Amino acid sequence: MIIVKVGGGEGINYDAVCDDIAQLWREGQQLIFVHGGSHRTNQVAEALGHPPQFVTSPSGYTSRLTDRATLEIFQMVYCGQINKTLVERLQRRGVNAVGLSGIDGRIWQGPRKKVIKVVENGRIRVLRSNLTGKVTQVNHSLLQNLLHAGCLPVLTPPAISFDGEAMNVDGDRAAAATAAAFRADELLILSNVPGVLRQFPDENSLISQISADQIECVSKEFAEGRMRIKLLGAREAVTSGVRRVVLGDARGRQPILRALDGLGTVIIPTQAEEAA
Amino acid sequence: MIIVKVGGGEGINYDAVCDDIAQLWREGQQLIFVHGGSHRTNQVAEALGHPPQFVTSPSGYTSRLTDRATLEIFQMVYCGQINKTLVERLQRRGVNAVGLSGIDGRIWQGPRKKVIKVVENGRIRVLRSNLTGKVTQVNHSLLQNLLHAGCLPVLTPPAISFDGEAMNVDGDRAAAATAAAFRADELLILSNVPGVLRQFPDENSLISQISADQIECVSKEFAEGRMRIKLLGAREAVTSGVRRVVLGDARGRQPILRALDGLGTVIIPTQAEEAA
Numbered sequence: 376m377i378i379v380k381v382g383g384g385e386g387i388n389y390d391a392v393c394d395d396i397a398q399l400w401r402e403g404q405q406l407i408f409v410h411g412g413s414h415r416t417n418q419v420a421e422a423l424g425h426p427p428q429f430v431t432s433p434s435g436y437t438s439r440l441t442d443r444a445t446l447e448i449f450q451m452v453y454c455g456q457i458n459k460t461l462v463e464r465l466q467r468r469g470v471n472a473v474g475l476s477g478i479d480g481r482i483w484q485g486p487r488k489k490v491i492k493v494v495e496n497g498r499i500r501v502l503r504s505n506l507t508g509k510v511t512q513v514n515h516s517l518l519q520n521l522l523h524a525g526c527l528p529v530l531t532p533p534a535i536s537f538d539g540e541a542m543n544v545d546g547d548r549a550a551a552a553t554a555a556a557f558r559a560d561e562l563l564i565l566s567n568v569p570g571v572l573r574q575f576p577d578e579n580s581l582i583s584q585i586s587a588d589q590i591e592c593v594s595k596e597f598a599e600g601r602m603r604i605k606l607l608g609a610r611e612a613v614t615s616g617v618r619r620v621v622l623g624d625a626r627g628r629q630p631i632l633r634a635l636d637g638l639g640t641v642i643i644p645t646q647a648e649e650a651a
Numbered sequence: 652m653i654i655v656k657v658g659g660g661e662g663i664n665y666d667a668v669c670d671d672i673a674q675l676w677r678e679g680q681q682l683i684f685v686h687g688g689s690h691r692t693n694q695v696a697e698a699l700g701h702p703p704q705f706v707t708s709p710s711g712y713t714s715r716l717t718d719r720a721t722l723e724i725f726q727m728v729y730c731g732q733i734n735k736t737l738v739e740r741l742q743r744r745g746v747n748a749v750g751l752s753g754i755d756g757r758i759w760q761g762p763r764k765k766v767i768k769v770v771e772n773g774r775i776r777v778l779r780s781n782l783t784g785k786v787t788q789v790n791h792s793l794l795q796n797l798l799h800a801g802c803l804p805v806l807t808p809p810a811i812s813f814d815g816e817a818m819n820v821d822g823d824r825a826a827a828a829t830a831a832a833f834r835a836d837e838l839l840i841l842s843n844v845p846g847v848l849r850q851f852p853d854e855n856s857l858i859s860q861i862s863a864d865q866i867e868c869v870s871k872e873f874a875e876g877r878m879r880i881k882l883l884g885a886r887e888a889v890t891s892g893v894r895r896v897v898l899g900d901a902r903g904r905q906p907i908l909r910a911l912d913g914l915g916t917v918i919i920p921t922q923a924e925e926a927a
Contacts (some may be wrong), residue, residue: 454734462752534740539739
C-alpha cells in the first residue's frame with residue numbers, strides 16, 4: 376500500500392501526478408491519494424472578501440485560522456473544486472477514483488482543539504473559535520471496502536470531530552495517520568519544494584536521508600514552517616509502522632515515480648523501531 | 652428504498668430535512684439523498700465575477716449555461732459547500748453519511764450534449780461549449796456497497812460523460828434515474844413550492860394527484876420552467892418501475908415525512924404500467 380499526499384501550494388503539476396497514479400494503478404498497486412488546496416483557497420477567500428489569516432503556535436508551527444466562514448470556503452475549494460477536478464482527471468485516465476473528505480463516513484476523526492495558543496507580537500493569546508483538530512481515528516474499513524470494490528480513494532480535509540463538527544486538520548498529518556492505519560509500505564508527501572533543505576530556499580542543499588531519531592534535531596535546525604509539519608507527520612508515520620516516508624517534489628515530470636526512486640528526503644525508522 | 656431529492660432554491664429548511672432523514676434512518680429505512688444548490692451557486696458565481704447565465708431550449712426548458720469556469724464554481728458550491736455541510740449535519744444526527752458527486756466512481760454517467768439549441772430573442776442558436784448532459788447509467792453496485800456498509804449516500808451533480816468529462820446534469824432527473832435503478836418505492840422531489848400549481852404562484856391551487864399518462868398535458872397546461880423538468884423526471888421514474896413520486900415542499904417542518912404522507916403533488920403510474 377502506498378499513500379500519496381500532494382500539497383496545495385503553487386506550481387504543483389497535477390497532470391503529472393495523475394499520470395503516475397494511473398500508471399501505478401494499472402500495474403495493480405494499491406493506492407490512496409490525499410491532497411491539499413491551500414494556495415487556491417487563499418485566492419478564493421480573497422475574492423469572496425474573507426482573506427485568509429494564519430497564526431503561529433508558541434512552538435513555531437503556522438496554521439490557518441479557521442472560523443466557520445473560512446471552513447466553508449475551505450470546503451468549497453478542497454472538497455469541491457480541487458477534489459472533483461482530480462477525480463475527473465483520474466477517471467479520464469481510466470482510474471475509478473472516488474473523492475471523499477474526512478467528514479464523509481467519518482474517515483478522519485479526532486478531537487477538536489477547543490482552545491489554541493497563538494503568538495502575536497511576541498505575546499501568547501488564547502483563541503476559542505478555531506475549528507481545527509487532529510486525526511486520531513481513520514475509518515480503515517470504509518477505505519478498505521472502496522479499495523476492494525476497485526475504487527481509488529481521493530481524500531481531502533476537513534476531518535470531523537468526535538462531536539460531529541467539521542474541522543480543519545493538517546493534510547500531511549492526516550495522510551500520515553492514514554498510512555499508519557494501513558501500515559503502508561510508503562508514504563510520499565509531495566509539495567513544491569524538493570524535500571528538506573539545509574539552507575532554505577537553496578534547492579541544492581537537499582538533505583537526502585533522515586532516520587526517525589534525527590527528525591527532531593533536523594526539524595529544529597533546518598526546517599521552515601510548513602516543512603516542520605511534514606517532518607512531524609513523517610515521524611508519526613515511521614514510528615507507527617510505515618516503512619518509509621519520502622518528502623519529494625510535485626512540480627516536475629513523474630513526481631510520484633521519482634519519489635518512489637528515493638528522490639527527495641527519505642525518512643526511515645530508526646533500527647530499533649524497525650526491529651520492534 | 653426511498654430516494655429523496657431536495658432542491659437548492661431559496662428557503663429550503665435543511666435542518667428539518669436532515670431531522671427527517673435521521674428519523675427514517677434510525678427506523679431502518681433504506682435511503683439515498685440527492686441535493687441541489689442553484690441559489691447558492693448563483694450567489695458565489697456573482698461574487699467571483701462570473702455571474703450565472705441561463706438559456707431556454709426551443710421546447711421551453713430553462714437550464715444553466717455551463718462553461719468550464721461555471722462548472723468549477725458549480726462544483727465548489729454543490730460538491731464542496733452544500734454537500735459537506737449536509738453530510739456534517741447528518742453525521743451530527745448519528746447518520747453515517749457519505750457525500751459523493753456523480754463523477755465519483757462514475758455514479759452518474761451518460762452522454763454529453765455536444766450541441767445544444769437555445770432560443771435568443773425568438774431565434775434559435777446553436778451552442779457547442781456547454782458542459783451538460785444526461786444521466787443514463789447509475790453505478791448501482793457502488794451505491795449498494797455503501798448502503799450495505801451502513802452508509803447513507805448523499806449525492807449531487809455534476810455527473811460524468813462517457814468520455815470522462817464532468818458535466819452538469821439536472822438534479823431532479825438524476826434523482827429519477829437513481830430511483831429507477833433501484834426500482835425505488837418512493838421518489839420525493841422537494842423544493843420551495845408545494846407541488847404543481849394550477850395557477851402558479853398561487854399556492855392554494857395545488858394539483859394533488861397526476862397519473863403518468865396525464866403528465867404531458869398537465870406540464871404543458873400548468874407548469875412553469877423548473878416544474879416542467881421535475882414532471883419530466885417524475886414521468887421517467889414512474890415509467891421505469893418507481894411506485895410513486897411526490898413533488899413536495901421543503902420549506903416547512905417535517906418536509907420528508909409530510910411528503911411520504913402524500914402532501915404535495917402525487918404522481919402514480921398509469922394502471923397499464925403498474926400491471927406490466
